[in-house]
Amino acid sequence: MALVPPPGLTVAAFERALRAFASVVGDEWVFATDEDRATYSDHFAIDEEAHRPGAAVAPITVEEIQAIVRLANEHKVPLWPISRGKNFGYGGAAPRLRGSVVLDLSRMKKIEVDVENGTALVEPGVGFYDLYDYIQRNKIPLWLSVPGNSWGSVCGNALDRGVGYTTYGDHTSKICGLEVVLPDGDLVRTGMGAMSNAPTWQLYRYGYGPAWDQMFVQSNFGIVTKLGLWMMREPETMVGIDMEFDKPDDLEWIVDTVAPLRREGILQQSPSIGSWLRGAAVLTTRAEWYDKPGALPDSVIDAIRRKFNMGWWSLSMRFYGPEEITEATAKVVRRAFNGRPVLSIKDSKWKQGDPPELSAWAGVPITFPLQNANWHGGRGGHIGFSPVLPANGRLALEQFHRTYARYKEFGMDYHGSFAMGERHITNVNQVLFNKDDPEMMARVDRFFRTLVEDAKKYGYGEYRTHLDYMDLVAWTYDFNDRALLRLNEKVKNALDPNGILAPGKSGIWPARYAEHRDVGGKA
Amino acid sequence: MSRLFRIRAAGIGAALILAVGGSLASADERQDVERGRELYREKCAMCHAAGGMGTGLLSRRYPKGQELLENRTDLDPAFIATAVRGGIGNMPRIARGEVSDAELALISKYLTRRERN
CATH class of the missing domain: 3.30.43.10 (Uridine Diphospho-n-acetylenolpyruvylglucosamine Reductase, domain 2)
Structure with a gap:
């Protein structure tokens, strides 16, 4: 090398x-x-x-x-x-x-927790497991919100707009105060942290004047060295409803049922409507089901679903808080699904004092979902295509059909989910591949670029993407001759005239390295 | 002093030296193994404890119980270092910033500890 x-x-x-x-x-x-x-x-x-x-x-x-x-x-x-x-x-x-x-920055592992106010101040090297262990060791009655693969950094995940499964799952929205080294080496604290010794740094987000926290999210404007984060009090109860649905087209009414519950704040956690492969790829490998190339045929999908008794789509919802509230919320949510052809419903309930539920819904870090990278055998891997859609059933279904058709066209197995935000959907599509299959790897890049192009036609942009596609995705945000990208690069060049900090991150290139932008051909 | 006594005394002395030296070495080793265990829990258990990704995938290839690295008796330091730095299957490569060479050596001592083998 x-x-x-x-x-x-x-x-x-x-x-x-x-x-x-x-x-x-x-x-x-x-x-x-x-x-x-x-x-x-x-x-x-x-x-x-x-x-x-x-x-x-x-x-x-x-x-x-x-x-x-x-x-x-x-x-x-x-x-x-x-x-x-x-x-x-x-x-x-x-x-x-x-x-x-x-x-x-993985050696930087300092943790401070304000138990009474439910906040943490963490350095970048603090992983979800580190924070979980700290909370357990000190018997602190706070819960984490963790992503599906929790071996990463609490700080890094929030800074990349990662998500979790509790009501605190929109991690970037729970940031409260940053400490940042700027590209010239200066050190700044945002929000109330701008005042020396302010006890409110992790309590009030905005400080005085412009609030800069989001400026350092998915950006290359500074190096975050401390991140304040709000944490959830351990709830009295966690009540769950898990549902399975039989048909691909059920997606439309599922979205239209969940969307108002999210919009009105009845359902405060972001549930994800996931396809059958989400579970099957974690539990098994493709070779156990099918030995031919191309997307799995419906007969095989049916066999997998029968084996695991799962729907084409599944949906898990969780409600947190005093029992009177969680039970009442579950009742309202069940009523919303009345008369709908739900394949199966499973209820669950956890109460304080019960053994801990070892799941991401309870804020317990996990890594097993990444077993799905072994779906094809060989050296597995994945990339995610994640456009943001309106929370609308018809539009979600249309996007699903377009995407599913492309998966079949490119001979890939569909692995999609629709995470319900308050007013949007993040449509996460995992592309599982085998790095030891050169023919498959040759398809992946064309496949991904096609998905981006398809979504762009409908005004759907990605919320986050792989290094290879940062330029491509930034380029799709094209209003007024890409005015936002031009603004980002004006800021970049003003703060970082030598372009030393993460050139190309999120498609933002300093002038010094601008010729490395790549929006069309190979990365 | 009789020859026999001198021999006995020398023998006892040697035995004492061996015993003390042995227990010192053993104490160092135990300390390293204990530190290795702590590091293993901190750095590796997220995937290689029960319920982790590594354990799940290894359970497809190893008999019950052997999917947990802590139970294995066939690991050697060279293999551990190769897997950690080079990655293996789904396991990503682990950089020295996350697990230093010194830490890796201790983890390796824990996974190949003698009292278990």
Whole structure:
């Protein structure tokens, strides 16, 4: 594996920069062997070389980060900050721009919890398991909200608009106060944190004047070194309703039934309407069912559903709080489904004092859902195509049919879900693949670009995407000659004139590396 | 002092040295294994404890009980290092920023601990 320095730098100049970084963090925390470059690459990538880092450096304090940022400016070295680098399906630890130095913040693991107010202040290296263990160890009566694969960073997930399953599942909306190292090495605290020693940093989001928290979400405008997050009090009860539905076209009325419940705040958690493969791919491999190429035929889908007694779609809803409220809410939700052809309904109830329910609905971190990457056998992987839709049944069904037809056309197994927001749907489609099948891998890129193009025709844009498609997706946000992208890049160039911080993140390119934008051809 | 006594004394001394030295080595080793166990719980158990992704996938290939790495007796340090740094199957590569070489060595000591083998 050849050492690839960042664009515009010789190997000798790059090595000088690495020595300068080592003078800050010590030799042992600068990683520049071939093995290091491989470990910080994206093991799910269609083409790992396209995003191969030049090296990595792992500071442990804010002061070290500031020093590295100043040196990066001096040596013109692009940095790619990661929290824990577990954003699999979106690029993992790998940088958008080949040769960048990964700024690995996974050693930064400080946690502060304000039990009374239900808030946490975490450093980027704090994983969901770390925070969960901290809460358990200290017997703190707060619950986490965790994503379906919970090995990542609490901070990194919120900063990438990751989601969970409780009423606190829209993680980015629970951010309250950030500490950020800016591209010139300055340090800023947002919201009430702008006042020294303010006891309200994690209590009131906006502070005084413009509120900047979202400016540092999915952006390359700063390195978040502390993140404030609101947490949920352990509820008195958690009541659940799990439903299965028989037919693909049931999606329309399911969406139209759930949407008003979400809009009016009766259902405060974001339930996801998921297809049969969501469960089957975790529990089994494709070879157990079918040995031919192409999308699975309906007869096989039926056999899988029979085996696991699952619907074409499934829906799980959870209600949290005092029993009087959760029971009443469950009653209202059940009434909304009255007269509908629900295949099966299962009720559940957890009360304080019961053994913990080991599920993401109870805020317990999990990793088993990623077993689905083994669906095809071989070295498995996935990428996600996730357009945002209106919370409307007809439109959701039409989008489903378009997407399903493309899955069949490209010979891929459909793995879709519709996560119900308050007024929108995030339509997460996982594309499961086998990296040891070159023919399949050749199809994946064309397939993904086709899905983006299809959605764009209807005005549907993605909420988050893999490194390979950051430019492509940014390009679909095209109002007024891409005025938002132009604004983002004006801000980028003003804050980061040397373009050292995560060039290309979310399609935002500093002038220095603008020629690396790629909206059409191969990444 | 009789020769026999000297021999006995020397023998007892040697035995004492061996015993003390042995118990010192053993204490160090136990400490490393214990630290390795803690690190394993912190860094690996999310996937390799019961209910984790790694355990789920290994259960498809190993007899019951052997899907848990902590129960395995066939692991060796070289294989562990290769799997951790190179990834294996669904397991991603683990970088040195997340698990340092020193930490990996301790985890390896735990997974290959003698008292279990």
